[in-house]
Each structure stands twice: as C-alpha cells, then as structure tokens.
Amino acid sequence: YSSIVVHELGHGVDHYLVGIVGGGYSEGFGDALAQLVLRSPCMAADLLQTGQCGRNGAKKQPWTKVPEICDRYGEIEVHCAGETYAGFTWELIQQLLRFYGDPDAAYREAARMILGAAAANPASIPDAVRLSFLVDDRDGDLRNGTTHYAQLAAAAEALALPYPRKLKSQPALKPVPKPELRRRLKPRARPRAPAPIPKRECSASDILRDAPGC
Numbered sequence: 001y002s003s004i005v006v007h008e009l010g011h012g013v014d015h016y017l018v019g020i021v022g023g024g025y026s027e028g029f030g031d032a033l034a035q036l037v038l039r040s041p042c043m044a045a046d047l048l049q050t051g052q053c054g055r056n057g058a059k060k061q062p063w064t065k066v067p068e069i070c071d072r073y074g075e076i077e078v079h080c081a082g083e084t085y086a087g088f089t090w091e092l093i094q095q096l097l098r099f100y101g102d103p104d105a106a107y108r109e110a111a112r113m114i115l116g117a118a119a120a121n122p123a124s125i126p127d128a129v130r131l132s133f134l135v136d137d138r139d140g141d142l143r144n145g146t147t148h149y150a151q152l153a154a155a156a157e158a159l160a161l162p163y164p165r166k167l168k169s170q171p172a173l174k175p176v177p178k179p180e181l182r183r184r185l186k187p188r189a190r191p192r193a194p195a196p197i198p199k200r201e202c203s204a205s206d207i208l209r210d211a212p213g214c
Contacts (some may be wrong), residue, residue, distance in 0.1 A: 003043045005036040018121045023078035024066075025125050027116055028085025031057060036111045039103070041090045055083055055091035062160035063125065084159050085125045086129055089160045092132075095151035109148060112136075129161050143167045 010030030011020070020026045031043050037058050044054025062070065063085045070080035089110065096106035116135030121126035129152075136146040142164040149166060156163035174208065 001042065001047065003034040003038055003040070003045065004047070006037045007031055007043065009033065013036075013118065019120060021121060022127075024076065024081030024122045025122050025128055026041070027082030028080045028089075029114075029128070031055060031082060031086035032089035032114050035089055035093065036107060036114065037087065039107060041086075043086070055079070055086065057083075057086040059083065060087050060091070060158055063162075064160045071132060081125070084161070085117060085128060086161045088125075088129060088155050088161060092151060092155035095154050096148065099151055113148070113152070125160050129156055130162055133164050 007030035008032055010033035011026055013033070014026045014029055016022050034043060035041055039056030042053040043056070044094055045052070061080075063084045066076065066081050066084055070077045072080075092113070093106055093110045096109050098102060100106045100109075108159050108180045113132040117128045117131035120131045120134075122131055132193070133142055134150055136148050136152060138147060143166060145166045154165075
C-alpha cells in the first residue's frame, strides 16, 4: 500500500504549504505525488479488490463532468474530483515520455511542474493547471508559450481542463517584470531595524534635553 502512504504524504505537503485550500486539489495532488514517486497510475492497488486499483490516474475523467459524476447529495465528493487532477498529471507524464523518450527526463520535468505548482498553493484544480504553465515559463509571458507548452496543453485538453492560450504567430515578447508565480512565492521582506546611534560623552545640558546618543 505504498501509494496510500505517498498520497497521505501529499496531504502533509499541501498542509505545510500555507494550508489545504481546495479539498479536490489536495486529493488529486496526493495521487499525483504517488504517480511521480512510484511511476504508476494505480492508487491503492488490491485495497478494495485483488488485482484492482482503488483509483486509476489513467482514467480520463473530464473536468466538465465532475459536477455530474462527483455529486453526492448536492456536494462534490473531493476524492472523485481529485481524479481529474491525477488524470492530468498522468497524461502530462505520458506526453513527456513521448517527447523525451527517456523516463527519467519525463518524470523529472513532470515533477518540476507539478511540485512547482503545489509550492504556489493552488486554490483549485484549474488553478494548479495554470500554475504548472507558469512554472514551465521562461520569460514571464504565457502568451508566447512555455518550454513544454504542447505537452501541458495536450494534458489539459485530454481532461477538459481550462489552460492559458498561446497567441498564434506571436513574436518574442518582452518579459513581464514581475511574473505572477514569483510574486506568489516571494517571501515578505522583513523591515530593517534602525541603525543604532553611537554613544558619545554627554554634558549635563545634553542629558537634560535628551540629545541623541545620551
């Protein structure tokens, strides 16, 4: 049951990074982390039935169908919704495998994008997908694409997830001075303490009028 252990670790990572904001994303991220570590789409193998996966990342559950498929008495069941993000991650891995032809390179790049998005604390599954594009971007402008734009876009389309659209026949654009991802990850600067006033020999009149350094 190693996939379950890694999945729960994913919740710990999500909680550590400011806190769990979206339950569906957090469940999907747990499955995605298990895929990246174990290199398998199968979650909780043999748990419910011998030879069967409890959840399967290779199953392409469209995001547009989540409200219908995952409805439980008027509420979206988070484990069910998370299967769409797990599906996006697994499809991204498959796209990268076809692109690189090298499993190590494919999993390394997938991990960079998925974990990079997690570090920005996504509010939802679509937000996590969008942040993956930002992580993969090199110049701060998504309008001219990213390093693995074709693979990310194909994965998003396979799961009917929204994603940033690239402008067609767009020339190289000037980079945005402060990309959104960097703003979200940049820690707040601590205010600097005022420089100490050097001590000096003070006369009685200095002390009475509270002169600086006395």
